[in-house]
Amino acid sequence: MSLSRFLTIIAMLGLCLLPAAAGAQAVDDAKLKPLVEALAGDNFDDTSKAVSELAKSGAPRAAVILNALSAGDLYVSKTDKSVFLGVRDGSDYAATDPLSGAKLAPVPRSAAEKIKVNNRLRRDIAAAIGGLTLMSTDATERRSAAEAILKNRDPESIPLLDQAISAEKDAGIKMLMQRAKAAAVLNSSAADDVKIAAIAEIKSGNGREALGLLTPLAGIQGPVGEAAGAAISSINSELEIWNGIQNIVYGLSLGSVLLLAAIGLAITFGVMGVINMAHGEMVMIGAYTTFVVQQIVHASMPALSEYSLLIALPVAFLVSGGIGVVIERGIIRFLYGRPLETLLATWGISLVLQQATRSWFGASNVQVSSPSWMSGSFDVGMLTLTWSRLWIIVFALSVFAVLQLVLKKTMLGLRMRAVTQNRRMASSMGIRTPWVDALTFGLGSGIAGIAGVALSQIDNVSPNLGQGYIIDSFMVVVFGGVGNLWGTLVGAMSLGIANKFLEPFAGAVLGKILVLVLIILFIQKRPRGLFALKGRAIEA
Amino acid sequence: MLTVENASLHYGAAQALRGISLEVKPKSITCVLGRNGVGKTSMLRAIVGQHPLSSGTISFDGSPLGKKPPYDRARAGIAFVPQGREIFPLLTVRENLATGFAAAKRGNRNVPPEVFELFPVLKTMLGRRGGDLSGGQQQQLAIGRALVTRPRLLVLDEPTEGIQPSIIKDIGRAIRFLRDQTGLAILLVEQYLDFCRELADHVYIMDRGEIVHSGDAASLDRPEVRKFLTV
Amino acid sequence: AEDTIKVGILHSLSGTMAISETTLKDTMLFLIDEQNKKGGVLGKKLEAVVVDPASDWPLFAEKARQLIEQDKVAAVFGCWTSSSRKSVLPVFEELNSLLFYPVQYEGEESSRNVFYTGAAPNQQAIPAVDYLASQEGVQRWVLAGTDYVYPQTTNKILKAYLNAKGVKDEDIMINYTPFGHSDWQTIVSDIKKFGSAGKKTAVVSTINGDANVPFYKELANQGIKAEDIPVVAFSVGEEELAGLDTKPLVGHLAAWNYFESVDSDANAEFIKKWHAYIKNDKRVTNDPMEATFIGFNMWVKAVEAAGTTKSDAVIDSIVGVSVPNLSGGSATMMPNHHITKPVLIGEVQDDGQFDIVYRTPGLVVGDEWSDYLPGSKDLISDWRKPMSCGNFNVVSGKCGGVTN
């Protein structure tokens, strides 16, 4: 039985190879022209059909044409219905003949229409191109070709894959191809044992993806179904563990965001005792500074675009810090000794800053783009972690470390603490209190500003940005224990992790409510926060 | 070295000093006495710049201090040991002492050894938070902290308050030592008569915001002077 | 301009909703300006009265009352959130004035004094789901929304609709998040998980304003591509995309009744004039702007027809009024005070615009009382005389709200 099955497969392989062999022969352009023209069909079904035919034709430029279609660079002339590759050039399209690659006369924009693609088409094209580029010399093309087939699971590509697998040198791509093949096999009418081998192959890969491929099989009666079922439950139990890990990692990541948002406040409020309702606006100003810096960099130094965030960091620090200094000198300094009134004044400041931003930049979001090193994600086991989140964790911890160093190890830090504990006496010790006050508030604000740079990567940049963080920030600082930077760190992280552990079973809304209730109850146990300062020193 | 001329001071509507004049000579110990609430602390606050005068002048080294803020006065060499200690509660003892570096010259940014000789307890408690110390320990810290600035004029407001007898003696010795060795001028407000009598080169007595007596230490034993200090 | 007709503009210019509503205030000023260039209405110039209800719902009610009683405006254009509309509704009814409400909403309302020029759920959500099911072959659905009435109701309707089409409960995941939610890691990862069951999966998003940018950023970063798990949104338009880098989001969808990319002469002209008015070529247009445009023109036409701005007359004359919309057709005010609209599905492009991939063949009439909710399926609304009832129960044959 297994022999006969083997023979059938051989036969099938042979059949499948036929079109590929046919494709190897050159086909003259005239025959292809109607195919290309058919891409501009009236509905997506027609286009889709044209795509697969074009791919099967094996025309050397098919990949180019299909890529262009997918990218939206293929146009159809309104007058003669001819199809061309277009690039926007003022009010015209610079046109190229899709088949020959020859330059054509420019076509006015109004005379041509883009050939529309939707998701389904894009998927079809990717799969079609996948077949065409599986043997490409470019590794990335081969990789995406394999990925496309893995998604599309077309049994027809099995022979192609075999060919490619044997030629493949890159181990990673090879594995991907093998998985693609396994996926295709599962989708074919291959024999049970071949399928079971394929299941093993799939199971060794990415867990989530494997689940997606295997779940439909689980219902099948017989050995394949059983094998799939076993594979699924083993993947699932592994996923359980990874879920726990994921909660912790995501919790740390959320915690880092909270930490960043709160850390400036830990200075202006925690150290200085100013109930700084304008803290959120300092964060917002940092985010807007990032926006402006990016605009300038894009416009005048496009080469540095990738690093505009790094440029924005010091600028945001200076801008927010500078505004902080101005606020301190202009308003806050008259309020030392009456901290509750700082609430009123800074609330006023926050209203003014919000409205100023709104008048200046408009009420809606502005766009801050992410450099490539902060885009995308990577997998660790079954956990997906995005680069932006990772960098934010790293960044938050670094900011924390630097700040801790400044406060604990520098003369400035000592003076800041002395001034905020007893301004009058600090002055009598020779400390220039106005200076120190301005610098402290500036430092807190500046740090809020650089937090804004980081938050611009994951959140809205709008005049309301700060409002979204102010409550959480106060919560973190107070939960951790006012005046204790370590408390802020641990507070932020524990709130983040608590949130992430509650979210899966309580849902995001109830989870958040529960966290708030936990904070209320926790404060009963520790009325001065997580890292409460103890002893007489507090009452002194 | 320090001259106060015709100084008046108000708290809101209430007048606490009424045209006070006094002088502190270099290398000398000047002692001010008076009952509770006569304005001693107010005068010291005016000298160190913590409260503005409503009229009159204070000059240090011949130049009027005017509206100079406290930190400039500290940097000019006036150190202050306030009533009620006012140490920084959340800073450690070491850090409390280090706050004095702000007013010290660059080369002098260390704790002079006399401080630990005088108050050995501070050395054992360097890592403890100032606010956790006992009252007397805090008082010792406050004096030590003032010495860290290497002042030329040391202003002390009831420095013996709450300090154990043996250390009071030490403080007396130290003050004298500082006057003799480093040429420090000292302005001392005290209630502790014996302490004053032993130390003072010159004494003033205040009553109701005015100076009512000025003389040497011996004059304190005169009955007409004594009456200012009775109830 | 001694004798003018005053028009109230009641959109938040500060607070959380300013982000969306400010544009509508500008749109109204633009439309009034255009109308005045054409000579105004009934021979009088229009005069805008702008107030800022500051995203504060009771303030909406206060401002509405002030506009009507103090400023004596002929009609008010405004509100965005349903809460704000709910808070002004009694005021409009009590003082018998007119409100034109330009935003898509959950339905389940029909007031004699309010004209709903945004979409009802059947003019947005249901066609979008149909599109995904037929064109993308979606079998598994994530209904993700912000935890408030509009998403909850829409999802209720959608769930009933999907169930009716044979989708099982296990293939529907419903997820709610708080307002302004910004940490989407877990949810996006859950969506991924839900999508790896071997069936084509899509997300139907009723996530509100602020939360969208972080949601899409996370979506992009975690690599959920439109080809794998498409997201179709009902509250994400050109204005929202302006805050996003859309390159990783190409192919995700939105369902509206208008897109800036609509290819029509009316739209081209509207955009041109808008840019000229606002003096900024980069300002986008969006669906609520179109709804405002339609509502305003309907009001103008109804006033001209009635020959007066008096509320009762306008209410009588406006039903049946038809004005051009921006997508090349026209919109008609129906007896239920909702309008007819085409439904468009667009895919996000890398330039922040939408490519229209689907358009309903005809116009869809806004359904105020959803057919998919048990409590309202028997209700209809018809404000024409003699029925003049917003909630007529076809089974009992009674008008619910007025008689017992």
Add this chain to the structure above:
Amino acid sequence: MKAKDTLLYLDGVSVSFDGFRAINNLSLVLQSGEMRAIIGPNGAGKTTMMDIITGKTKPDTGDVYFNGTVDLTGHDEAEIAMLGIGRKFQKPTVFESHTVEDNLVLALSGSRSAFSALFHRQSRDEADRILEILYTIRLFEKRHWLAANLSHGQKQWLEIGMLLAQDPKLLLVDEPVAGMTDAETAETAKLLRDIARTRSVIVVEHDMHFVRELDVKVTCLHEGSVLAEGSLDHVSNDQRVIEVYLGR
């Protein structure tokens, strides 16, 4: 020794802060009607001992009994105060935004319940008592002043006044004469001796003249335990006391 028949009984009390032993196996007994002076170097644990008695600090180990039977470690500050233990703090603490008179009104003995406070009307007796105290502490003229505006010494007096108003069975007085003139010191000593006729008093002071004038048994604490006890002459001749406390 038995706790019974004593007013205050401390036995084997220890307390440490972050590993530092501030009170170390301290035992102290006070009979009712007794006045005791406590001396000892700075940091010996005198204030901490008062903190323990008044419920501010809980001891790590040891017994603290009041009136022979009441275990003070099981009560909070307010309850202990209501038992009849009053305290004057080392650093004067008064209610700064109340007038001098209101400070005394608040301290005046009587019901502490919120309800009675709401409907409280000052009786003649109470008014007289306040006047009397105002004269005693020499703040009669300043009775309408806000306490915030008093000088340091005046606050000391006000606090003594509050203690008097409270009329407790046991008075704990931490450095009452710090910042007082010699004449006032003598006055205070007289006052305390008067009080001690009817109540028990513990006084902490560094002023030896004052302690001498009190003329009572003296306990010298050192490093959290009793170093010497007895008459002042006895204690002040103790070599160890001279060594750590009095100096030469």
Add this chain to the structure above:
Amino acid sequence: MITQWFFKHGDRRGVIVIAFLVGIACLVPLLNLLVPDTSPLHVPTYLVSLLGKYLTYALLAVALDLVWGFCGILSLGHGAFFALGGYAMGMYLMRQIGPRGVYADPVLPDFMVFLNWKELPWFWYGFDNFWFAALMVVLVPGVLAFGFGWLAFRSRVTGVYLSIITQALTYALLLAFFRNDMGFGGNNGLTDFKDILGFNIQAGTTRSALFAATALFLALAVFVSGFIIRSKLGKVLVGVRDAESRMRFLGYRVDRYKLFVWTLSAMMAGIAGALYVPQVGIINPSEFEPANSIEAVIWVAVGGRGTIIGPIIGAVLVNFGKTYFTTAFPEAWLFALGALFILVTLFLPKGILGLYGAWKARRAADAAQKDDEVLPPVVKQSGKRVPAPEPQAAE
């Protein structure tokens, strides 16, 4: 009798305020209902409900000042009590609609019908009865405040820690009430009210009556607060504000005192909310927003903390400013309001009422000058104004 007693025990300013409030409680409705539209004395209905709304805010502010100004408890969550009172009233008004709702359900409110609720949840029982609802108006905020306060004061949570957990409380309630599942109408809240105690809620007479009721309740609140502050209990509270632990050493059970005013204040806030809802016609979760509570704190600060009248002035003034500015400069009004807050803090450290206090102090000082005697900077006996030193934050 009562007036006699009142004049003897109330201080003069309190009496004036109460008399004024009672006066407008009569006058405004009269001017609205009896004076013809054309008369310049006519008070339009628009203004009546606007003033009514301001006065409910003023009542909230008085409640807040009772705990903050006099007892040092800075609540950043008083809006929660206000909103709960409002919801209790809203539930009554909802039930009053009866079968007149759009779905004509005799029992279920509209939002329950369309969200497919089958029966009335238990916590809606009884709200068809006005007196039950009225009881709940004070009981629900009262019980919540009592429970919350009992925990917090017993654990000695003070200062910013207390402030922040009050904020957490209102924030949690905000999120909870947002949920449709809670059965309070989700974010749309309760609205579309028809009548109250059988009177049409939109009728001019009803509005006037509600206004009068609000003014009278505010007068009552002023009276009660004044009574408390002038009593020994008031002195204890101020003592707690200044030196809580010292108060304990005097034998006062500080937690009970705090709990008493805290709960009372929450109940007052609940009444304010209950009066607010019929006048604005809607209650929804946004009333729980932390920003609303902070705003209430700001009214108190602007008017003058630690006074009874200051909060009223602050609430009315700030809200009048908001009403006026949002119309006069809709695009820039936040600049005006923000600047107002900043300027008040900088130049009127004691709030607007502080101006008066400063003026009085100056007069006292002038008098003192003549005496040539060191006179007290603040002459006070009646407890009218108690300057508040700041609790030391973060030290």
